[in-house]
Amino acid sequence: MASLVAFAPAHASPQRGVDPVHTPTRAAGDFSLLIAYSFGNRIAPGVDPTRTVGEPGPVNEALAETAIRTRGNRAIPIYAQTEIARVLHAKFHAAGVVEIPPNRKPDGTLVYLSTDGVAAKVAQLRGPSARVDVAGIVAFSDHLWRAVYTTRANGLDAYAPAGIAMPSTYDGLSGQDWTRSRTAYLPRDYAARLALLPRLLR
Template sequence: MAAPALMGAAPARAADGSATGLRQHMRAVLAAELADRDAAQALTPLLHDVGFDWHPETVPVADCDFVLAFGFGNRPPAGGGDPAKVRYEPGPVNEELADTVAKVRAGRNVPVYAQWEIARFLTSKYGMSDVTSIEPLIAPDGTITYLSTDGVAAQVAEARKGAPGGAGTACVIGFRDHHKRCVQTTRDRGLKAYAPRGFDMPHTYDPESGQPWTRRRDLYLVNDMLAQWSALRSKLIADAFPNG
């Protein structure tokens, strides 16, 4: 069976390769497909943002007050056991993320909030101080619940409430294809957040990750777009019907 994008006659190419040209082309094709120019006008910027824009806004590291690092993937427990109660291993991708944090921190000595998979490397490999590890939730029976991207952002937002001078601006570290959503989710939790300008994020996928959706880029991008659409759906409904 042909992929949906290849079925039927291909539409004419966009007039130019710019983002503006792409949006114009998308709007024209969608308007024809839906027979609804107003709907196409409303949907095009959303489709472009979720599907075609993968780079978060940046600022110089000097403008940031703290570092916030989000984990990506993991490895199954080395010693085996019940995966619901035995913590997963951080894995190589999170070590690369810790390396990136160390590079950023070298030029800006500020507090670091890091998902536990990254925090382990920051302390064991770098001996880094002023690191707050964002840990998974452990129930009384030992069951482990790993935090989502939003769960991590929520904990850091709560921790920064009492910071001297206010919450400040977050310098967000994340896996390349996860990075934009990390920044946006942090902002959704009420914090100022940007990517550090001039720093490349890790981008090599781990085929042995314990999370299947983080093993291959094509699978992860679908997963990330789903998460973006879910957050956007909630915002749009709340904006359209604030009273329910």
């Protein structure tokens, strides 16, 4: 598949093109914030998943560890979905964590928080600084490309951290059936990538 960098607007910098194969990276020391996207969860017996955010599970625990490793000894904020934020607080006692929770309907049921929804919330929270931010993205390996480009589609300059491996082992017991295996996940991810392209190329 030919690179889509050629389809970027003429005024775009090389970093802002769209490469359908490779995820753009940048040194972790360049980031002004991190965004950690969750992947799956664990649903305890007897818990209503429509009303209760699931437990982090092993994948989100690994994502939290990756966020800590990416930030290192710097004090930049970490914007993290609830499943990751819980681990950052409970296990790492991390400061500067901004939790990104799902919304709730008037009846108390959860509204699924998509990758796009997370990126939009972070962009809103950053306000005017979003125009100059450099966002480091922490996400499950098969989700990383879309997480980076979805963040860009919401106005943030986003990259994966160079030289830092993302979690790649699926959780067969995840409460989200599409995150239990590559076979279940990749068709969904690729469909979402195609839907994202028009926003990136306009």
